[in-house]
Amino acid sequence: MSTQPDDVLLEVxxxxxxxxxxxxxxxxxxxxDLTLRRGRTLCVVGESGCGKSVTARSILQLVERPGRVVGGQVLLHRRGPGGAAETVDLAALGPRDRRIRQVRGRDIAMVFQEPMAxxxxxxRVGNQIGEAxxxxNRVSRAEARRRSVELLGRVGIPAPERIVDAYPFQLSGGMRQRVMIAMALSCEPELLIADEPTTALDVTTQAQILDLLADLQDSRGMAMLFITHDMGVVAEIADDVAVMYLGSVVEQGAVDGVFHAPRHPYTRALLESVPRMGAPRRERLPAIRxxxxxxxHQPSGCVFRxxxxxxxxxxxxxxxxxxxxxxxxRRVRCLLYGGDAPAGHADPADPAHQFRPDPAGASARRADEEAADAD
Ligand SMILES: Nc1ncnc2c1ncn2[C@@H]1O[C@H](COP(=O)(O)OP(=O)(O)OP(=O)(O)O)[C@@H](O)[C@H]1O
Ligand SMILES: [Mg+2]
Incomplete structure (x- = not known):
């Protein structure tokens, strides 16, 4: 993940x-901590409850009570009104601040797992997109309607001039998800945050929505922060991947590097618990113990220890x-990579070093072979 300063759109x-x-x-x-690059896709993964959704909502100050952002920065590097570069710390704005309301939808839009949220x-869907x-934008209702029909067409809704007058309950889950994406894209955001947007859909519709997002991203140069449990989806769409554990990002880097040579023991455990194409059939996948x-009530020191x-x-x-x-x-939060790790432990500067959690296991052999290839 080579990152030029100009490249960076959002830093958490x-x-x-x-x-x-x-x-x-x-x-x-x-x-x-997260870094999002312009026009790129960052996938956020991690077990249920590790804070993926709350992080996404915190970026836009959409955390529900009794939650609140109590620290840190969310730096959005955007073009200001005159075209000049400016940086806004979204974490410093209140949830109802006029400036965060301007950012929502215009700079950053969000789609949720459940469209009815x-x-x-x-x-009617057209009125909802039109309002967004x-x-x-200062446009007439007629112009907003015209743009709504166009957007519905762009997200692959058949007969958009008819669907624009439908109510959400008249549509299938996949269609509602498309409507929500159309609404999110209505103001051409620089960043789309998608929180498991396809989890509730069947596999075919899921594939269509992912293709749609990839097309829209290509044509608009939009960045995406995509939350998912599905490593297959990550492999398909991610440029970068961030692995969360108990509220912090333990590893972030380019997807190829993280998948082929995971550094953090948690990333390695997480990847080993996922079935792989072409892997010898095994009775059971290892679960993270x-x-x-x-x-x-978090433990002291490293919370994964x-x-x-x-x-x-x-x-x-x-x-x-x-x-x-x-x-x-790559960024890793693990004392094995502090540079002052005691002798006998990992040295990140040594390319020969890879974790060998289970030398007898097929997955360990595969990971080591791939890591050797990657190095
Ligand atoms: N309203 C709330 N009150 C108290 N705790 C909450 C609330 N909402 C979320 N949490 C806690 O915040 C933590 C992070 O939740 P979050 O929804 O971000 O997890 P997640 O990584 O998105 O999980 P999943 O993969 O299941 O969607 C969890 O421990 C959850 O219990
Ligand atoms: Mg979630």
């Missing part, structure tokens, strides 16, 4: 979003791993 730095509950302070996002049941257009700690085969007693339980940049542009 040390983001913290907490929910204050009766049982304690839930640190749903706990120091997350952002579509109204009682308004008129929030940011243990379970994700309660985000309201209790599940990690490489944990170093006396270090991993006392020190929170800082983000470390590796030579290939």
């Amino acid at each position: 730095k040390g983001l913290r979003t907490h929910f204050t509950t009766d049982t304690g302070e839930v640190r749903a996002v706990n120091g997350a 952002s579509l109204s049941l009682v308004h 257009i008129r929030v940011h 243990g379970s994700v700690p309660d985000p309201a 209790d599940r990690c085969d490489h944990a170093m007693p006396g270090r991993c339980d006392t020190t929170v791993p800082p983000p470390v940049s590796l030579a290939d542009g």
